[in-house]
Amino acid sequence: MAIGSVPLRYKITIDPDRCMECGRCIENCPYGTFRKEGDRIVAVSRNCTACHRCIAMCPRDAITLVEHPVDYRSHPLWTPEAREAIYNQARTGGIILAGMGNAMPLPSIFDRLLLDACQVTNPSIDPLREPMELRTYLGKKPSKLAFRRTEAGDVELETKIAPNLMIETPIMIGHMSYGAISLNAQLALARAAHTAGTFMGTGEGGMHPDLYPYQKRLIVQVASGRFGVDIDYLNRGAAIEIKIGQGAKPGIGGHLPGEKVGPDVSRTRMIPEGSDAISPAPHHDIYSIEDLAQLVRSLKEATEWQKPVFVKIAAVHNAAAVAAGIARSGADAVVVDGFRGGTGAAPKVFRDHVGIPIEAAISAVDQKLRSQGIRNEVSVIASGGIRDAADVTKAIALGADAVYIGTAALVAMGCRVCGTCYRGLCPWGIATQRPDLVARLDPVREGEHVANLIHAWTMEVSELMGAAGINAIESLRGNRDRLRGYMLDEGMLQVLDVKTVGA
Amino acid sequence: MATHIDAAGVHYTPLNKEVRAAVAAGETEIVLDNVLGQRFIADGLVGEVTITVNGVAGGDLGMFMRGPTVVVHGNADHAPGNTMEAGTIVIHGSAGDAVAHSMRGGKVFVRDDIGYRGGIHMKAYHERRPYLVVGGEARPFLGEYMAGGMILLLRLNAVGPFAERGLASGIHGGEVFIRGEVEDRCLAVGAVRMPFGEEDRARIRPLVEEYCRYFGADAESILADDYTRIGPAGTRPFAGKYTWE
Secondary structure, three states, rough: OOOOOOOOOEEEEEOOOOOOEEEHHHHHOOOOOEEEOOOOOEOOOOOOOOOHHHHHHOOOEEEEEEEEOOOOOOOOOOOOHHHHHHHHHHHHHOEEEOOOOOOOOOOOOOOEEEEEEOOOOOOOOEEEEHHHHHOOOEEEOOOOOOEEOOOOOOOEEOOOOOOOOOEEOOEEEOOEEEOOOOOOHHHHHHHHHHHHHOOOOOOOOOHHHHHHHHHHEEEEOOOOOOOOOOOHHHHHHOOOEEEEOOOOOOOEEEEEEEOOOHHHOOOHHHHOOOOOOEEEEOOOOOHHHHHHHHHHHHHHHHHOOOOEEEEEEEOOOHHHHHHHHHHHHHOOEEEEOOOOOOOEEEEHHHHHHHHOOOHHHHHHHHHHHHHHOOOHHHHHHEEOOOOOOOHHHHHHHHHOOOEOOHHHHHOOOOOOOOOHHHOOEEOOOOOOOOOHOOOOOOOOHHHHHHHHHHHHHHHHHHHHHOOOOOOOOHHOOOOHEEEOOOOOHHHHHHHHHHHHOOO | EEEEEEEEOOOOOHHHHHHHHHHHOOOOOEEEEEEEOOOOOOOOOOOEEEEEEEEEOOOOOOOEEEEEEEEEOOOOOOOOOOOEEEEEEEEEOOOOOOOOOOOEEEEEEEEEOOOOOOOOOOOOOOEEEEEEEEOOOOOOOOOOOOEEEEEOOOOOOOOEEEEEOOOOOOEEEEEEEEOOOOOOOHOOEEEEEEEOOOHHHHHHHHHHHHHHHHHOOOOHHHHOOOOEEEEEOOOOOHHHEEOOO
């Protein structure tokens, strides 16, 4: 039996009274949604991905986009998505690829956590006139300090402090590789990290020479494929991050298809043009926590113990135990990436169904490290679906030292979260390597936008802290008393170690 | 006159520091005596220097190394040549798992056997081509995810065909040469047999001769045998696996 085509997902209409046939929609849509027919422009709605580029570029506001109503027989279990996925797989026999973060309509725990604010008895702090300390140091902290008195009578610190990263805001930009995103997008993020006094991750794709001027603000990544990794790359980064897992696809590796490996990506990743860049699920030299410790130490040894080494894992049910192992492996920070984390491409079944929420994972990790008396051994970085300053503040109150933002930074550069990154045709010049599309993204202007976002969120975090009577981020970290759970079940409140509203 | 360093009881960090200092001072020959499992020897080391290791080298020997020659008179633990860029590692003995993991350039010679996942994810880039030559046996997953370079498995004391599973699974570049027969069931996803001709024999000749120079075997008799050549079915082994959302 023929399966036929599935219904349109979006419907594009052009208001003929407003359209002046300038053709910008045709030029701007890489998916071929628009074409000229005689003296008018028509839309092929089937090609639309809801990227909004045409709408943003139309000088006459003539374009309307709506989600197309689907007239399947309604059914609570056999949703249109479920049926269409089956049609797609019955036709192709393939694994369904998807972009961006988890698209399931699951409730957000962040939205069910409410922040506290002071009233009369415990006065709030006004950040306009009081200094607020948001500076954060990432890395190992000594469990105690030893001093000695010199012959001259001065007091000197005897304890050797491990190298830490200093950030002026608890917000960093997560790892998005050159290949997954364009060079202009990476440049914009690097400029933003520089302006905001924070760091960005290179992802697992090496470091393009154009990023060298920003290398003091870059955290280099070592993934299982070791793409772009050599001793110069390791020495360039301010810190090194070992990628074990990713929130969007826990338990599986990365795969940049050969089509995206053009001359420049090839040079940066150090692989031949057009060949697939496969980062398999496990690191071939890590089969245990002892092996992980060996990789951590080999990276430190190679860079003469000058750089902090982070380990990134996906938020999964045993993340807390793994984090405790990571703390003992000699690593300086553990990055926990929640199941809302974004991606350029992942099997949809993984993106939507594997992993756990970052809120639960961070709280569990923080509690485990505290209960074992090793919280000072390792910093905790939360990532995966951080949407605003409230999420940042709540993540820190649940135990994170800092957060990584990914999708939010892309949205600040124009991304409309259309989720079609895996096609490599991003009309905003972000998730693409096509030169004409890449050229659409101005690294200077978009760098300012991302820096503005980080600045704005940092101010909001500062205001939220002030309202809670807290003037240093150190006092917010793991301070669950400033949170209350609203409409969360008892089990979840226990995992989060948060009281319910009214308590 | 070589610089001698006594490694007895010395932790790997001070040992490597001493090696780096000697290289920075212009030393071209360093001998490490009494090595007993110290890891990361020559890790990230850049330069033209020959390091002789007397003893058993620990894990990740020559990791990220660019340039040096390291000669081990003894066995080596896992992953010698891990993510190595250039240089030569010669092991007068056996080595552990993941030998030459993700190696991008240079050569690793192992006189005897290696463990699991030898040459895993070896890759090439332009003029940089990695070579792994093993005189004895290799365990499963040899050449897994191989993306470039060459593995030569000589099996000098072999009886019967090569029978370890997962051979070259996911290979999408480079090639594996195995002296003698290989059982069909060993070839994994994406790995195919390719014809072995005189041109190929000429290509492996320099590696066999170099092996024999280090370890004292007869190159001509080794070269006279038949080899099985294994390469990738394509550069995109998983291209057909996915469909769009």
